[in-house]
Amino acid sequence: MKEPQRVNEPAMSxxxxxxxxxxxxxxxxxxxxVRGIDLEVRAGEFFSLLGPSGCGKTTTLRMMAxxxxxxxxxxxxxxxxxxxxxxxxxxxxxVFQKYELFPHMTVFDNVAFGLRVKRxxxxxxxKRVGEMLEVTGVAELERRKAEQLSGGQQQRVALARxxxxxxxxxxxxxxxxxxxxxLRTRMQIELKEIQTRLGxxxxxxxxxxxxxxxxxxRIGIMNAGLLEQVATPHEIYERPATPFVADFIGAMNxxxxxxxxxxxxxxxxxxxxxxxxVPAGVQPGQAVTAILRPERxxxxxxxxxxxxxxxxxxxxxxxxxxxxxxVMVSTEFGDITVSMVSAEQSRVVVAxxxxxxxxxxxxxxxxxxPVSSEAS
Amino acid sequence: MSTPSMPRSTKVMARLYVVAVLxxxxxxxxxxxxxxxxxxxxxxxxxxxxxxxxxxQVLHDQLVIDAMRRSAIAAVLTGLMTAVLGLxxxxxxxxxxxxxRATTMVAAMVPLTFPTLLYAIGLAITxxxxxxxxxxxxxxxxxxxxxxxxxxxxxxxSLDRFRFSLLEAAFDLGASPWLxxxxxxxxxxxxxxxxxxxxxxxxxxxxxxxxxxxxGQEKTLPLLLYARINQGLDxxxxxxxxxxxVATTSLAWVSAARTSKENQ
Numbered sequence: 028m029k030e031p032q033r034v035n036e037p038a039m040s041x042x043x044x045x046x047x048x049x050x051x052x053x054x055x056x057x058x059x060x061v062r063g064i065d066l067e068v069r070a071g072e073f074f075s076l077l078g079p080s081g082c083g084k085t086t087t088l089r090m091m092a093x094x095x096x097x098x099x100x101x102x103x104x105x106x107x108x109x110x111x112x113x114x115x116x117x118x119x120x121x122v123f124q125k126y127e128l129f130p131h132m133t134v135f136d137n138v139a140f141g142l143r144v145k146r147x148x149x150x151x152x153x154k155r156v157g158e159m160l161e162v163t164g165v166a167e168l169e170r171r172k173a174e175q176l177s178g179g180q181q182q183r184v185a186l187a188r189x190x191x192x193x194x195x196x197x198x199x200x201x202x203x204x205x206x207x208x209x210l211r212t213r214m215q216i217e218l219k220e221i222q223t224r225l226g227x228x229x230x231x232x233x234x235x236x237x238x239x240x241x242x243x244x245r246i247g248i249m250n251a252g253l254l255e256q257v258a259t260p261h262e263i264y265e266r267p268a269t270p271f272v273a274d275f276i277g278a279m280n281x282x283x284x285x286x287x288x289x290x291x292x293x294x295x296x297x298x299x300x301x302x303x304x305v306p307a308g309v310q311p312g313q314a315v316t317a318i319l320r321p322e323r324x325x326x327x328x329x330x331x332x333x334x335x336x337x338x339x340x341x342x343x344x345x346x347x348x349x350x351x352x353x354v355m356v357s358t359e360f361g362d363i364t365v366s367m368v369s370a371e372q373s374r375v376v377v378a379x380x381x382x383x384x385x386x387x388x389x390x391x392x393x394x395x396x397p398v399s400s401e402a403s
Numbered sequence: 404m405s406t407p408s409m410p411r412s413t414k415v416m417a418r419l420y421v422v423a424v425l426x427x428x429x430x431x432x433x434x435x436x437x438x439x440x441x442x443x444x445x446x447x448x449x450x451x452x453x454x455x456x457x458x459x460q461v462l463h464d465q466l467v468i469d470a471m472r473r474s475a476i477a478a479v480l481t482g483l484m485t486a487v488l489g490l491x492x493x494x495x496x497x498x499x500x501x502x503x504r505a506t507t508m509v510a511a512m513v514p515l516t517f518p519t520l521l522y523a524i525g526l527a528i529t530x531x532x533x534x535x536x537x538x539x540x541x542x543x544x545x546x547x548x549x550x551x552x553x554x555x556x557x558x559x560x561s562l563d564r565f566r567f568s569l570l571e572a573a574f575d576l577g578a579s580p581w582l583x584x585x586x587x588x589x590x591x592x593x594x595x596x597x598x599x600x601x602x603x604x605x606x607x608x609x610x611x612x613x614x615x616x617x618x619g620q621e622k623t624l625p626l627l628l629y630a631r632i633n634q635g636l637d638x639x640x641x642x643x644x645x646x647x648x649v650a651t652t653s654l655a656w657v658s659a660a661r662t663s664k665e666n667q
Contacts, residue, residue: 094571114574127572131590140586141576192576 043106045070045228046091046196051100052252053086060086062252063100068196068230068245070105073222075231075239078249079275085200087249088232092121092198104195120189122199126181128173134160134184135169141192159191160184162221179210186218190225199231203238215242236276240264248272270394273318278353280319282360282391286311293388298359301338304388315393321353321366323390327383329372334385338363342380356384432648439641457642467643470627473539474608474647477623478654481546481607486600488547489554493562508559511552519549519612527616537619545613550603557602561595601658605651 044067053061061083068074076084089095091102093114102110109117120141128137138156147155160166163183168176176184182202189197203211203218219242222229233239239246240260247257248271256268267273270281284296286305294305309315327334340358347369354365354376363384376382409417442454461467496504514522526545527537535541565588573583589596611625618626624647631640 092575094574114571115577115579119575121572121575123568123572125568127566127568129569129572129587140573140578144577144582188572188576 043070044068044103045072045105046074046230047101047103047106048087048091049101049103051087051090051102052098053083053090053095054098059252061090061097064254066247066254066257068228070228071226073219073229073231073242073244075233075243075246076249077233077236077239077246077275080234082249083252084232084234084249088121088198088200088230091196091230092119093117118195119198120192120194122185122189122197122202124200124202124204126185126202126205128176128181128184128188130172130174132173133169134165134171134173134176137173137184138188138191140188145192155191156187159187162190162224163187164217178206179214182206182214186221190221190227194227196228196230199229201233202231204233204235211238218242240276248275250275266392267318267394270316270318273392273394278321278364278366280321280324280363282317282319282363284309284315284317284360286313286315299339301359303336303338303360304391306388306391306393309393317391317393319363319386319391321364322351324363324365324384324386325367326354326356326365326376327385329367329374329376329382334383335388336391337383337385339381339383342376342378342382344378345376354382356382358384435641435644436648438638439645441638441641444637457638461639461642461646464639466622466627467624470622470624471646473618473621474624477539477543477546477614478604478608480543481550482600482604484543484547485550485554485603486596488551489558489599490596492555493558496559497562497567508556511555511559514548514552522549523613523616526613530617537617537621539618539621539623541617541619542614542621542623543607545617546603546607546610549610549613550606553606554599554603557595557599558592561592565591598658598660601654605654605658608647608654609651 046066046068048064048066051061051064051066052059064087076087078084086095090097093109093112093116097110100110101108104118129140132140135156138159139152142152142155157166157169160169163186165180165183165187168180168184173181173184182205185202199218203214206214215238218229231239231242240263243260245257245259246263248255248263250271256263256272258266258268263272264276267276267279273279273281282303284303284305286294286309287296288294289311293307294309294311296303296305305315306317325334327337338356338358338360340356340363343355343357343362346353346355350369351366352369352372354367356363356365365384437450439457440453440455441450442452442456492507496507499507523545526541526548529535530537530541569587569591570580570583573587574580578586609625610623611629614623614626615629622630624643628640628643628647631643
């Protein structure tokens with residue numbers, strides 16, 4: 028992906044990653060929280076670490092911040108080894124999940140804390156704090172006590188308190204998880220805008236795939252202490268590298284295919300009345316697991332779609348979800364979920380009905396290893 | 404305690420009950436304070452008139468002034484020492500294992516339940532054994548030990564409520580551990596520390612038993628009071644008592660105000 032140059036410090040070479048993890052791991056006794064991570068985050072990038080709880084993403088972030096000492100491995104920031112540097116000396120700042128504003132201080136004093144510690148001149152502090160409160164949209168709260176703020180306001184102050192120090196890398200630990208859904212969406216947009224405007228490198232930890240897809244330049248998906256895939260949101264969604272990524276990033280059907288005869292130049296797997304075009308590159312006779320997104324499949328006679336692959340089956344149940352509805356169909360290849368835009372359905376499907384599920388051949392993708400049989 | 408549904412008679416009874424309890428609690432104090440202003444050299448009714456003569460007499464009595472000075476020194480030093488010891492001990496326990504914490508808390512509670520009289524005698528014997536002798540300093544050391552559990556428990560309770568993750572925020576913003584303590588931990592637990600200090604001062608100013616066994620010739624105010632009672636009662640004792648009462652209650656009041664401020 029072509030990355031626009033938005034480095035805020037011109038002296039920095041664009042070739043040196045803002046953040047570099049080399050073989051990073053962390054053990055707690057016998058438990059391995061992080062199991063050898065290699066990662067480069069470019070300067071000015073919005074990078075998300077995405078994964079379920081307990082996958083090691085927060086531990087990784089805390090190692091970047093300097094709150095956890097890696098068991099092995101190296102952390103570099105703009106080429107400088109910071110592995111053994113204490114948190115207070117690192118060129119990072121962290122936006123905590125629970126904000127951790129100092130309750131006895133005003134908003135201004137909270138934001139000024141880091142600058143005062145660094146003995147920045149008083150007039151500069153006033154100017155920089157004022158500007159940053161402006162950027163995060165809480166300038167009018169300057170004199171309030173931190174404990175008098177709402178969740179959303181605290182979030183903005185916490186962001187200002189970190190950003191005012193002009194960190195080389197800003198670390199964010201699920202900063203929006205405590206907000207309600209509507210406010211969260213608004214903050215996602217604002218966060219992304221602020222990041223683009225300031226050109227600061229963001230490393231953003233979240234378990235919310237929607238959030239990560241929407242905000243990030245690149246996403247690293249973590250599972251059980253390992254990075255499963257690092258790619259752009261588009262690539263992650265369209266071409267998940269592992270079954271875990273495919274499953275985590277969204278509802279996914281998996282089909283165990285056996286490449287059969289070649290028909291009209293493509294390898295197919297025929298079973299019963301069904302015909303599935305096997306993804307290119309699979310030789311006849313080989314078994315492969317392929318994934319199919321529910322929204323790429325359609326039902327003949329119910330929604331439109333190009334169907335060079337199709338399976339007949341029985342509707343097990345229909346889940347109405349407002350804008351979309353999901354229909355689960357039992358077929359020769361297992362249960363397949365079809366997601367349809369409700370408004371585009373020509374008729375209502377009911378459980379027990381015989382239907383034909385179809386999809387375009389390019390909707391099917393192979394993944395390295397067998398997908399768990401759950402086709403949710 | 405009186406809700407609209409209560410019958411009128413119940414309300415009256417409830418009020419009478421409160422008045423009775425308060426009267427029982429405060430009658431002795433009222434008597435002491437009242438007779439400290441009595442113009443006649445008696446501590447019995449009829450009350451013949453108000454006078455400040457006993458205060459005048461007491462405040463010109465060098466023995467009383469010396470005793471007050473000693474009590475004040477003892478209170479201040481006990482307060483300062485227990486604050487420092489209680490704070491450092493509580494902070495040390497924060498990072499400790501659960502078992503160490505639990506054991507220390509129990510150890511801190513024991514002196515509260517142990518009879519002060521036996522403790523004071525033990526202290527006197529110890530001082531004698533090591534040839535330390537009896538003095539105001541010996542008494543202050545005893546007061547520190549008596550007051551420390553209270554201070555330790557109050558500050559410990561405050562630290563239990565303290566969010567230590569705030570310190571990570573301070574470190575992240577570049578603060579050293581000492582700076583983080585000064586700018587974040589201390590301001591947030593300060594009400595409890597001050598409250599505990601003032602409570603320790605009040606305990607010391609009021610303390611009799613330990614002082615009785617360890618002060619020797621350096622009598623504190625409660626000891627002087629006791630000695631004077633043995634020589635016979637007169638309203639000058641009430642004047643001393645009232646001064647002591649005002650000093651300790653104002654300290655206790657400040658203590659309560661500081662501690663409750665933190666809870667707001």
